[in-house]
Amino acid sequence: MNGNSCRQRMVALTGLLAGLCPAGQAWAQSAPPFAQLLEQARTASRMAVLDADVARAQGLAEQARARPNPVVNVYAENFNGDLIRNARDQQQITAQIDWPIELGGKRSARIAAGDAGIVAAQARNRDGRLLYATELARAYAAAEIADRRIGLAEDEVEEATDDLKAARALVGAGKEARLRQLQAETELSTLEADLETAKAQKVAALARLSALVGSSVSFTGVSESLLDRMNARPLSGPVDPLQATTVKVAEAEREAAARTVTAQQRLAIPNVTAIVGVRQLRVASGPAIVAGVGIPLPLFDRNRGNIAAARAELQGAAARAAIARLDAEAGSRAALALVEAADRRAEAARRTMETAEEGYRLARIAYQAGKSPLIELLAVRHNLGVARGVILDADAARLDARANLARLQGVTITGEPVQ
Template sequence: MSDPVGSWRPRRALTAMASIGWALAAASAPAQTAPPFAQLYNDTRNAPHQIALDAEVDRAEGLARQAQARPNPTLSVMTENVAGQSPYRGFDRSENTLQVNQAIEIGGKRSSRIAAGTAGVVAANARTRDARLAYAYDLAIAYGAAEIADRRIELAEDEVDEASADMRAVRALVQAGKEARLRRLQVETEVNALRALVDAARAERVGAYARLAALAGEETGFTDLAEPLLPRFETKTGYGPIDPLQTAPYLAAKAERDAARQRVSAARRQANPDLTVSVGVRRLETDKANALIAGLSVPLPLFDRNRGNVDAAEADLRAAEARDAGTLLNVKAEIAAALALNEAADARMAAADRTLLTAQEAYRLARIAYEAGKSPLLELLAARHVMGAARGVVLDAAAARLEARARLAHLDGTTITGEPVQ
């Protein structure tokens, strides 16, 4: 399919002042060309958003490693039977003990904690993939917005060129006495108004490129795009299918649910008391002899059975299960909507193409009729306005198709250009 958005006639220069002003504005700050979208996305690994996502996974992995740690042993030194009354006034009858105490986790506390940490890493990776897909969607929309901003400038400049050509035709007819001077003033006023629209479109372009650079983590900014994105999308006969159970949002919610279950298990096992084994050696100064000592202690779970943490973990689990079920419903609805929107976007694009072709032909015939004196100026202006509106409709349809493709790619687990996101 041809790309009517990019098939507008080559632009002619506007005015010297506008060109110089735009050149000075572009040269006032260092900038660069944005690479093709796929390369730009791959180059954003050091963007602040991506770094934050990597840190979230690193945090979960650190917690998982910590969950594997065993309790540290305790070393104690104790002296008895000293600094008392006779015969314990000195150190002659002292008993000195060197002891090592080691807590031993029983009841599956450590294994459940490790399982919860591992599930947390899985959940963090799932959340990160979903967030990367959302970032790829946002980047595609920003990239398309920059391209659309360029196209809007082209559209506005084309309208200025065509209005200027109409103005020259009107001036010729005024000089020949076939049109009133008022008509020339009307056309000149319209040309000036269209030139103001060009300036507004350029200002919008600056904002669009600034947002793209900020999202990509580029401080120098972009001035243009290395490769257009809009022409990549062709009309398709069908879309899908997409398995809702394999979408990133659902997999993230499912991983969160599984991690919550593991945390409940860990909280319940945390109530099991730890067994503390003590081993040491005691020096008996009275007998001038050494003796081994050993002990075993276990706390009585009379007051603290970790019920508050268990209740909190169970509440988190119920919330995670509800989010999991809700996410699945939302994903199914999103898939149905995305498939329908892509079909509609293709139909809208085809209709916009036909509308533009009809409007261009109507303007051409109106121009011929006006120059031949067979139609009034108002018909020519109306035909040109319709053609300008048709170009805007084509551009809006292209933007809608870009957004529809980006939504579908997000659900399908890829970027808008088809690269898988991990």
């Protein structure tokens, strides 16, 4: 259709102007190309949440390397008492250091658990970024699809307007009943309402896209067509499900849980506190050295509850890892099949639309010549509208299938790797 080609040229021109004009100009508010928009969104709040999780894990790992602090104690004995019994002559001042000594490899186990936590956080970060890129691609495509639905609705309104003019002419010539004109007017009013709905859906889609990238000002449109890029992109090759980010996250969390179990088990081993100090006796000519060892008795607290909780978390993490592998294997097979099916559906929808367009052209000629009733023309035009919607739905389904496949491959829908 001429309307569609004009809209595509306007989209391309909008994208060119958006790239040439300074970003600060208020009238250049179209969303940039997808790859550029994804790059700009690195400072979005959703990315900050993911980075904060990694920073938290790094802080915990740094703290895990810290050794126990020594304790300095100062004691004064007999500094006040009965002068008759010479209590103050027995005055003693003791300064000592209590140095905790971790036994059983507690520190090394704690460090290993902290490092595993960093790996798990980094895996979650990459998976979160990939999920964000997938959501952004869907939101970008949704805005484009909403714009195309407006175009389809405008084409149908234009065609319904032309049909109404023809119906009025035939009614005026006495070749059609007044009822046919009313039917055409009702059809036009319905299509105009559908057009307003499509415009509202575009506003909502652009608002969603703006919110995803953290923009306080809603975009007015998109500057590239992801649907057209999917038309030119060949089917991607096989997918290794074990390399999916969801599997990597589950495996990293399982390893972190295993390290936590070891760390909790080591905590059940008592520590030793070495004591060394100096005691000054008032009646003596010099100081005395004091030393000792403190060993806690594990009579009540053996860390059993924390060990049991850590083991339960490990069991859950192992189960989640197994589920993630199965889901990734099934998802990879399904994604490849859905991409292929979506491509075939889109091709079939295009052939159907070509047939519907030719049928509408012939029906319109027949109606204007008075050889067919208006009801037949309305039915044929309705079929054309359905065919146009089906082809757009097929394009949307194909993009969604490719987005799922790209996530399994660890790349964006346009092929860029996500770090």
